[in-house]
Amino acid sequence: MSKLRPDLQIIADNIVPYSRVLDIGCGDGALMAAxxxxxxxxxxxxxxxxxNVSSAVAKGLSVVQGDADIDLSAYPDGSFDYAVLSQTLQTTHRPDVMLEELLRIGKQAFVSFPNFAHWRVRMSLLFGGRMPVTRLLPQTWYDTPNIHHVTIDDFRALVRDGKLQQEGQWFLSGDKQTSKAAANLLAEHAVFLLRG
Known part of the structure; x- marks a missing residue:
């Protein structure tokens, strides 16, 4: 398999061959191509x-330009085996509605996001008094597309409150997987597999 970003590699490793997948916020299509x-x-x-649409289409991928907050309603119920939302949840207007849409369109949904409760983020706020700029959160507070600062524990509560089934969870520190023990503090990035 080609070299993918670590969260995308986890997703790719857990998707069954011959599946139907909708990658929402697919970027240049790296996951889709793999x-x-x-x-x-x-x-x-x-x-x-x-x-990004042009780049993906140039690779022979089936990608359309659209806004996930608006355009997912055009997809029929259950039209995919998996819906994938990678590093996009925190940029959507209503993450709770987004999860409902993902699980309406797909039988299962992969969701990955940066963890805003990681200890480096906490230290930056505590000692610097400013929103952090990190490898996974490289933009300044006024230039970021992130409008919801989600933590792993926030996401788990959203899943629980929405009565969704959590099929899998993976946590990354740097580019390596880490344990789920104290993930809200120690993981920079999270990947969840959900079922409605």
């Missing part, structure tokens, strides 16, 4: 950035 080439997956993408 799934197509390595697992014979029928992958489709939705991406807001026109440059």
């Amino acid at each position: 799934l197509r080439d390595d697992k014979d997956v029928d992958a489709r993408g939705l991406e807001i950035d026109p440059a």
